[in-house]
Amino acid sequence: MTTVRAAARSTALSLTIMATSAAFSLAAPAWASNPGEKNKASSEMSIPSPVAGSGGEVNIYSYREPGLIAPLIEAFAKKTGIKANVVYAKDGLTERISAEGANSPADVLLSVDIGRLTEAKDKGISQPIVSKEVEEEIPAAYRDPDGAWVGLSQRARVVYASKDRVKQDTITYEELADPKWKGKICMRSGQHTYNIGLLASIIAHEGAEKAAKWAEAVKNNLARKPAGGDRDQVKAIYSGECDIAVGNTYYMAAMETSDKPEQREWAKSVKLLFPNAADRGTHVNISGAVLAKHAPHKEQGLKLIDFLASHEGQMIYAEQVNEYPLDKDVPISKQVQAWGEMKPDTLPLTEVAKNRKQASEIMDKVGFDQGPGA
Numbered sequence: 196m197t198t199v200r201a202a203a204r205s206t207a208l209s210l211t212i213m214a215t216s217a218a219f220s221l222a223a224p225a226w227a228s229n230p231g232e233k234n235k236a237s238s239e240m241s242i243p244s245p246v247a248g249s250g251g252e253v254n255i256y257s258y259r260e261p262g263l264i265a266p267l268i269e270a271f272a273k274k275t276g277i278k279a280n281v282v283y284a285k286d287g288l289t290e291r292i293s294a295e296g297a298n299s300p301a302d303v304l305l306s307v308d309i310g311r312l313t314e315a316k317d318k319g320i321s322q323p324i325v326s327k328e329v330e331e332e333i334p335a336a337y338r339d340p341d342g343a344w345v346g347l348s349q350r351a352r353v354v355y356a357s358k359d360r361v362k363q364d365t366i367t368y369e370e371l372a373d374p375k376w377k378g379k380i381c382m383r384s385g386q387h388t389y390n391i392g393l394l395a396s397i398i399a400h401e402g403a404e405k406a407a408k409w410a411e412a413v414k415n416n417l418a419r420k421p422a423g424g425d426r427d428q429v430k431a432i433y434s435g436e437c438d439i440a441v442g443n444t445y446y447m448a449a450m451e452t453s454d455k456p457e458q459r460e461w462a463k464s465v466k467l468l469f470p471n472a473a474d475r476g477t478h479v480n481i482s483g484a485v486l487a488k489h490a491p492h493k494e495q496g497l498k499l500i501d502f503l504a505s506h507e508g509q510m511i512y513a514e515q516v517n518e519y520p521l522d523k524d525v526p527i528s529k530q531v532q533a534w535g536e537m538k539p540d541t542l543p544l545t546e547v548a549k550n551r552k553q554a555s556e557i558m559d560k561v562g563f564d565q566g567p568g569a
Protein backbone atom coordinates (compact mmCIF):
# COMPACT_ATOMS: atom_id res chain seq x y z
CA MET A 196 0.00 0.00 0.00
CA THR A 197 1.28 3.42 -0.86
CA THR A 198 0.72 5.95 1.84
CA VAL A 199 0.59 9.58 0.93
CA ARG A 200 0.67 11.91 3.82
CA ALA A 201 -0.64 14.95 2.10
CA ALA A 202 -0.65 17.20 5.07
CA ALA A 203 2.12 15.76 7.13
CA ARG A 204 3.91 19.02 6.43
CA SER A 205 1.33 21.00 8.32
CA THR A 206 1.71 21.84 11.97
CA ALA A 207 0.30 19.47 14.53
CA LEU A 208 -2.44 18.23 12.26
CA SER A 209 -2.29 15.27 10.08
CA LEU A 210 -4.44 14.61 7.10
CA THR A 211 -3.86 11.07 6.10
CA ILE A 212 -4.69 10.00 2.63
CA MET A 213 -4.04 6.48 1.63
CA ALA A 214 -4.35 5.02 -1.78
CA THR A 215 -3.07 1.81 -3.27
CA SER A 216 -3.14 2.87 -6.87
CA ALA A 217 -4.12 5.55 -9.28
CA ALA A 218 -7.54 3.95 -9.33
CA PHE A 219 -7.70 4.31 -5.55
CA SER A 220 -8.42 0.62 -5.11
CA LEU A 221 -8.16 -0.09 -1.46
CA ALA A 222 -9.58 -2.33 1.13
CA ALA A 223 -12.40 -1.04 3.26
CA PRO A 224 -11.25 0.85 6.31
CA ALA A 225 -11.36 -1.16 9.49
CA TRP A 226 -13.85 1.14 11.13
CA ALA A 227 -16.34 1.19 8.31
CA SER A 228 -18.60 -1.66 7.46
CA ASN A 229 -18.94 -1.84 3.74
CA PRO A 230 -21.96 -3.90 2.86
CA GLY A 231 -23.24 -1.75 0.05
CA GLU A 232 -20.05 -1.33 -1.89
CA LYS A 233 -20.66 -2.25 -5.50
CA ASN A 234 -17.54 -1.02 -7.12
CA LYS A 235 -14.11 -2.34 -6.43
CA ALA A 236 -12.51 0.91 -7.59
CA SER A 237 -12.87 1.87 -3.98
CA SER A 238 -10.88 3.71 -1.42
CA GLU A 239 -9.56 4.08 2.03
CA MET A 240 -8.86 6.45 4.83
CA SER A 241 -7.01 6.71 8.07
CA ILE A 242 -8.50 5.07 11.08
CA PRO A 243 -9.55 7.96 13.30
CA SER A 244 -6.92 8.44 15.89
CA PRO A 245 -8.00 8.28 19.54
CA VAL A 246 -6.09 11.55 19.87
CA ALA A 247 -8.08 13.86 17.65
CA GLY A 248 -6.91 17.15 16.22
CA SER A 249 -7.31 20.13 18.48
CA GLY A 250 -10.52 21.04 16.69
CA GLY A 251 -11.84 17.49 16.52
CA GLU A 252 -12.09 15.52 13.31
CA VAL A 253 -14.20 15.10 10.26
CA ASN A 254 -14.74 12.06 8.06
CA ILE A 255 -14.98 12.77 4.38
CA TYR A 256 -16.16 10.41 1.67
CA SER A 257 -14.93 11.79 -1.63
CA TYR A 258 -15.65 10.99 -5.25
CA ARG A 259 -13.10 13.62 -6.13
CA GLU A 260 -9.52 12.66 -6.89
CA PRO A 261 -6.97 12.97 -4.07
CA GLY A 262 -4.77 15.37 -6.01
CA LEU A 263 -7.65 17.73 -6.62
CA ILE A 264 -9.01 17.74 -3.10
CA ALA A 265 -5.80 17.66 -1.05
CA PRO A 266 -5.01 21.41 -1.16
CA LEU A 267 -8.50 22.24 0.13
CA ILE A 268 -8.41 19.79 2.99
CA GLU A 269 -4.90 20.75 3.92
CA ALA A 270 -5.82 24.43 4.15
CA PHE A 271 -8.93 23.56 6.16
CA ALA A 272 -6.93 21.51 8.64
CA LYS A 273 -4.38 24.29 9.03
CA LYS A 274 -7.05 26.88 9.66
CA THR A 275 -9.35 24.99 12.01
CA GLY A 276 -7.24 22.34 13.68
CA ILE A 277 -9.78 19.79 12.53
CA LYS A 278 -8.27 16.51 11.45
CA ALA A 279 -9.66 15.27 8.16
CA ASN A 280 -9.95 11.56 7.39
CA VAL A 281 -10.69 10.87 3.76
CA VAL A 282 -12.13 7.89 1.90
CA TYR A 283 -11.76 8.13 -1.85
CA ALA A 284 -13.71 6.11 -4.38
CA LYS A 285 -14.75 6.46 -7.97
CA ASP A 286 -18.11 4.84 -7.32
CA GLY A 287 -20.36 3.44 -4.64
CA LEU A 288 -19.92 5.98 -1.84
CA THR A 289 -23.56 7.04 -1.79
CA GLU A 290 -24.62 3.40 -1.63
CA ARG A 291 -22.08 2.82 1.09
CA ILE A 292 -23.37 5.63 3.29
CA SER A 293 -26.87 4.34 2.71
CA ALA A 294 -25.90 0.78 3.66
CA GLU A 295 -24.00 1.94 6.73
CA GLY A 296 -27.14 3.69 7.93
CA ALA A 297 -27.09 5.23 11.38
CA ASN A 298 -23.62 3.76 12.00
CA SER A 299 -22.04 5.52 9.05
CA PRO A 300 -18.87 7.35 10.01
CA ALA A 301 -19.27 9.71 7.06
CA ASP A 302 -19.75 13.38 7.88
CA VAL A 303 -19.40 14.96 4.46
CA LEU A 304 -19.70 13.56 0.95
CA LEU A 305 -17.69 15.46 -1.65
CA SER A 306 -18.94 14.74 -5.11
CA VAL A 307 -18.84 15.74 -8.73
CA ASP A 308 -21.89 16.15 -10.89
CA ILE A 309 -25.37 17.38 -10.17
CA GLY A 310 -26.60 13.83 -10.69
CA ARG A 311 -24.63 12.48 -7.79
CA LEU A 312 -25.64 15.36 -5.56
CA THR A 313 -29.36 14.93 -6.26
CA GLU A 314 -28.93 11.18 -5.91
CA ALA A 315 -27.67 11.72 -2.36
CA LYS A 316 -30.84 13.67 -1.61
CA ASP A 317 -33.07 11.07 -3.28
CA LYS A 318 -31.44 8.22 -1.36
CA GLY A 319 -32.07 10.03 1.91
CA ILE A 320 -28.44 10.14 3.04
CA SER A 321 -28.29 13.91 3.50
CA GLN A 322 -29.39 16.40 6.13
CA PRO A 323 -30.05 20.10 5.50
CA ILE A 324 -27.01 22.34 5.35
CA VAL A 325 -27.99 25.39 7.36
CA SER A 326 -25.24 27.95 6.94
CA LYS A 327 -25.07 31.72 6.52
CA GLU A 328 -21.63 31.41 4.94
CA VAL A 329 -22.94 29.08 2.26
CA GLU A 330 -25.97 31.29 1.57
CA GLU A 331 -23.79 34.37 1.24
CA GLU A 332 -21.11 32.87 -0.99
CA ILE A 333 -22.91 30.39 -3.21
CA PRO A 334 -25.70 31.61 -5.51
CA ALA A 335 -29.06 29.92 -4.98
CA ALA A 336 -28.95 28.34 -8.46
CA TYR A 337 -26.13 26.14 -7.21
CA ARG A 338 -27.77 25.01 -3.98
CA ASP A 339 -30.56 22.58 -3.30
CA PRO A 340 -33.64 24.54 -2.14
CA ASP A 341 -33.90 22.24 0.89
CA GLY A 342 -30.18 22.47 1.64
CA ALA A 343 -29.57 18.80 0.78
CA TRP A 344 -26.46 19.72 -1.23
CA VAL A 345 -24.40 22.72 -2.08
CA GLY A 346 -22.34 23.35 -5.21
CA LEU A 347 -18.74 24.41 -4.63
CA SER A 348 -17.13 24.70 -8.04
CA GLN A 349 -18.01 24.67 -11.69
CA ARG A 350 -16.37 23.02 -14.67
CA ALA A 351 -17.12 22.99 -18.37
CA ARG A 352 -17.22 19.97 -20.67
CA VAL A 353 -15.18 21.07 -23.63
CA VAL A 354 -13.65 19.82 -26.85
CA TYR A 355 -9.94 19.11 -27.06
CA ALA A 356 -8.71 19.37 -30.65
CA SER A 357 -5.38 18.54 -32.24
CA LYS A 358 -3.41 21.71 -32.91
CA ASP A 359 -1.83 20.08 -35.97
CA ARG A 360 -4.81 18.35 -37.55
CA VAL A 361 -7.86 20.45 -36.65
CA LYS A 362 -7.92 23.85 -38.34
CA GLN A 363 -11.17 25.25 -36.93
CA ASP A 364 -11.20 27.22 -33.70
CA THR A 365 -14.90 27.01 -32.92
CA ILE A 366 -17.19 24.02 -32.57
CA THR A 367 -20.60 22.89 -31.34
CA TYR A 368 -21.63 19.65 -29.65
CA GLU A 369 -24.02 19.09 -32.57
CA GLU A 370 -21.09 19.19 -34.96
CA LEU A 371 -19.49 16.16 -33.29
CA ALA A 372 -22.21 14.15 -35.05
CA ASP A 373 -21.01 15.34 -38.48
CA PRO A 374 -19.61 12.45 -40.61
CA LYS A 375 -16.55 14.61 -41.34
CA TRP A 376 -15.25 13.44 -37.96
CA LYS A 377 -15.63 9.74 -38.79
CA GLY A 378 -12.91 7.76 -37.03
CA LYS A 379 -11.55 10.93 -35.45
CA ILE A 380 -13.27 11.31 -32.06
CA CYS A 381 -12.15 9.85 -28.72
CA MET A 382 -14.36 9.79 -25.64
CA ARG A 383 -14.53 8.03 -22.30
CA SER A 384 -17.49 5.76 -21.51
CA GLY A 385 -20.89 7.05 -22.54
CA GLN A 386 -22.14 5.91 -19.16
CA HIS A 387 -19.67 8.06 -17.26
CA THR A 388 -21.45 10.69 -15.23
CA TYR A 389 -19.78 13.53 -17.21
CA ASN A 390 -21.06 12.24 -20.56
CA ILE A 391 -24.47 11.43 -19.10
CA GLY A 392 -24.66 15.04 -17.91
CA LEU A 393 -23.75 16.32 -21.36
CA LEU A 394 -26.31 14.11 -23.11
CA ALA A 395 -28.93 15.05 -20.49
CA SER A 396 -28.38 18.71 -21.42
CA ILE A 397 -28.82 17.88 -25.10
CA ILE A 398 -32.10 16.10 -24.27
CA ALA A 399 -33.23 19.25 -22.46
CA HIS A 400 -32.35 21.47 -25.42
CA GLU A 401 -33.26 19.30 -28.39
CA GLY A 402 -35.53 16.55 -27.12
CA ALA A 403 -34.84 12.85 -26.61
CA GLU A 404 -35.20 11.82 -30.23
CA LYS A 405 -32.58 14.23 -31.56
CA ALA A 406 -30.35 13.46 -28.58
CA ALA A 407 -30.47 9.74 -29.43
CA LYS A 408 -29.57 10.44 -33.06
CA TRP A 409 -26.71 12.60 -31.86
CA ALA A 410 -25.37 9.92 -29.51
CA GLU A 411 -25.52 7.31 -32.26
CA ALA A 412 -23.78 9.56 -34.79
CA VAL A 413 -21.04 10.46 -32.31
CA LYS A 414 -20.57 6.77 -31.58
CA ASN A 415 -20.13 6.14 -35.28
CA ASN A 416 -17.49 8.87 -35.42
CA LEU A 417 -15.43 7.34 -32.63
CA ALA A 418 -11.88 6.28 -33.43
CA ARG A 419 -12.02 3.47 -30.89
CA LYS A 420 -14.09 1.87 -28.18
CA PRO A 421 -14.55 4.26 -25.24
CA ALA A 422 -11.97 3.63 -22.52
CA GLY A 423 -10.02 5.50 -19.87
CA GLY A 424 -10.60 8.93 -18.37
CA ASP A 425 -10.71 12.39 -19.94
CA ARG A 426 -6.92 12.71 -19.89
CA ASP A 427 -6.52 9.45 -21.78
CA GLN A 428 -8.48 10.89 -24.68
CA VAL A 429 -6.07 13.83 -24.92
CA LYS A 430 -3.21 11.36 -24.82
CA ALA A 431 -4.84 9.62 -27.80
CA ILE A 432 -4.86 12.90 -29.73
CA TYR A 433 -1.17 13.35 -28.92
CA SER A 434 -0.40 9.87 -30.21
CA GLY A 435 -2.42 10.45 -33.39
CA GLU A 436 -5.21 7.99 -32.65
CA CYS A 437 -7.85 10.70 -32.92
CA ASP A 438 -8.17 14.41 -33.65
CA ILE A 439 -10.95 15.43 -31.28
CA ALA A 440 -11.85 14.53 -27.70
CA VAL A 441 -14.39 15.60 -25.12
CA GLY A 442 -13.23 16.36 -21.59
CA ASN A 443 -13.56 18.58 -18.54
CA THR A 444 -11.66 21.85 -18.28
CA TYR A 445 -9.66 21.28 -15.10
CA TYR A 446 -7.91 18.28 -16.64
CA MET A 447 -6.23 20.66 -19.08
CA ALA A 448 -4.79 22.59 -16.14
CA ALA A 449 -3.80 19.36 -14.41
CA MET A 450 -1.94 18.20 -17.52
CA GLU A 451 -0.35 21.60 -18.14
CA THR A 452 1.07 21.67 -14.62
CA SER A 453 1.66 17.93 -14.22
CA ASP A 454 4.91 16.69 -12.73
CA LYS A 455 4.74 13.99 -15.38
CA PRO A 456 6.48 15.43 -18.48
CA GLU A 457 4.43 13.23 -20.84
CA GLN A 458 1.19 14.83 -19.63
CA ARG A 459 2.56 18.29 -20.36
CA GLU A 460 3.26 17.05 -23.90
CA TRP A 461 -0.32 15.77 -24.28
CA ALA A 462 -1.61 19.18 -23.21
CA LYS A 463 0.67 20.97 -25.68
CA SER A 464 -0.67 18.92 -28.58
CA VAL A 465 -4.24 20.22 -28.19
CA LYS A 466 -6.28 23.39 -28.16
CA LEU A 467 -9.27 23.75 -25.88
CA LEU A 468 -12.50 24.75 -27.65
CA PHE A 469 -15.60 25.89 -25.78
CA PRO A 470 -18.52 24.30 -27.70
CA ASN A 471 -21.59 26.35 -28.61
CA ALA A 472 -19.90 29.61 -27.61
CA ALA A 473 -21.95 31.41 -30.28
CA ASP A 474 -25.33 30.05 -29.19
CA ARG A 475 -26.57 28.38 -26.00
CA GLY A 476 -23.15 28.19 -24.34
CA THR A 477 -20.96 25.36 -23.11
CA HIS A 478 -22.31 22.57 -20.92
CA VAL A 479 -21.24 23.07 -17.33
CA ASN A 480 -21.58 20.96 -14.24
CA ILE A 481 -20.65 21.38 -10.60
CA SER A 482 -18.84 19.68 -7.81
CA GLY A 483 -20.38 19.98 -4.39
CA ALA A 484 -20.91 18.71 -0.89
CA VAL A 485 -23.53 16.86 1.11
CA LEU A 486 -23.78 16.78 4.91
CA ALA A 487 -24.41 13.15 5.80
CA LYS A 488 -27.66 12.40 7.59
CA HIS A 489 -26.01 10.60 10.49
CA ALA A 490 -22.81 12.67 10.58
CA PRO A 491 -21.12 11.83 13.87
CA HIS A 492 -19.16 15.09 13.65
CA LYS A 493 -21.87 17.37 12.34
CA GLU A 494 -20.32 20.56 13.71
CA GLN A 495 -16.97 19.85 12.05
CA GLY A 496 -18.72 18.74 8.88
CA LEU A 497 -20.53 22.05 8.66
CA LYS A 498 -17.28 23.88 9.34
CA LEU A 499 -15.71 22.06 6.42
CA ILE A 500 -18.56 22.96 4.07
CA ASP A 501 -18.41 26.57 5.28
CA PHE A 502 -14.70 26.64 4.56
CA LEU A 503 -15.10 25.22 1.06
CA ALA A 504 -17.77 27.85 0.31
CA SER A 505 -15.77 30.67 1.89
CA HIS A 506 -13.72 33.19 -0.06
CA GLU A 507 -10.59 31.36 1.02
CA GLY A 508 -11.91 27.97 -0.06
CA GLN A 509 -13.19 29.33 -3.36
CA MET A 510 -9.74 30.86 -4.02
CA ILE A 511 -8.26 27.38 -3.74
CA TYR A 512 -10.81 25.93 -6.16
CA ALA A 513 -9.88 28.72 -8.58
CA GLU A 514 -6.11 28.83 -8.16
CA GLN A 515 -5.13 25.28 -7.31
CA VAL A 516 -7.87 23.11 -8.78
CA ASN A 517 -8.36 25.47 -11.74
CA GLU A 518 -12.13 25.25 -11.69
CA TYR A 519 -14.59 28.10 -12.00
CA PRO A 520 -15.40 29.35 -8.48
CA LEU A 521 -19.08 29.80 -7.62
CA ASP A 522 -18.33 32.79 -5.40
CA LYS A 523 -18.52 35.53 -7.99
CA ASP A 524 -16.07 37.71 -6.05
CA VAL A 525 -13.34 35.16 -6.66
CA PRO A 526 -11.57 35.53 -10.01
CA ILE A 527 -10.73 32.55 -12.20
CA SER A 528 -7.06 31.65 -12.37
CA LYS A 529 -4.69 33.07 -14.98
CA GLN A 530 -4.25 29.57 -16.35
CA VAL A 531 -7.98 29.16 -16.92
CA GLN A 532 -8.24 32.69 -18.33
CA ALA A 533 -5.66 31.76 -20.94
CA TRP A 534 -8.14 29.31 -22.53
CA GLY A 535 -10.44 32.19 -23.39
CA GLU A 536 -13.85 33.23 -22.22
CA MET A 537 -16.30 30.52 -21.17
CA LYS A 538 -19.95 31.23 -21.80
CA PRO A 539 -21.86 28.70 -19.69
CA ASP A 540 -25.09 27.09 -20.82
CA THR A 541 -27.64 28.61 -18.43
CA LEU A 542 -29.89 25.53 -18.44
CA PRO A 543 -30.76 24.88 -14.78
CA LEU A 544 -28.79 21.95 -13.40
CA THR A 545 -32.00 20.44 -12.10
CA GLU A 546 -33.01 19.97 -15.76
CA VAL A 547 -29.78 18.10 -16.36
CA ALA A 548 -30.38 15.92 -13.30
CA LYS A 549 -33.93 15.17 -14.44
CA ASN A 550 -32.80 13.82 -17.82
CA ARG A 551 -29.93 11.68 -16.61
CA LYS A 552 -31.83 8.41 -16.49
CA GLN A 553 -33.07 8.86 -20.03
CA ALA A 554 -29.57 9.83 -21.15
CA SER A 555 -28.18 6.64 -19.68
CA GLU A 556 -30.84 4.58 -21.47
CA ILE A 557 -29.99 6.26 -24.78
CA MET A 558 -26.28 5.54 -24.36
CA ASP A 559 -27.21 1.93 -23.75
CA LYS A 560 -29.60 1.75 -26.67
CA VAL A 561 -27.15 3.17 -29.21
CA GLY A 562 -24.42 0.89 -27.86
CA PHE A 563 -22.10 3.84 -27.29
CA ASP A 564 -19.62 1.85 -25.24
CA GLN A 565 -19.33 -0.86 -27.87
CA GLY A 566 -17.62 1.71 -30.02
CA PRO A 567 -17.73 2.39 -33.76
CA GLY A 568 -19.10 -0.20 -36.14
CA ALA A 569 -20.83 -2.17 -33.38
Ligand code: FE
Pocket residue numbers: 307443
Ligand atom coordinates in the same frame (compact mmCIF):
# COMPACT_ATOMS: atom_id res chain seq x y z
FE1 FE B 1 -13.12 14.60 -12.94
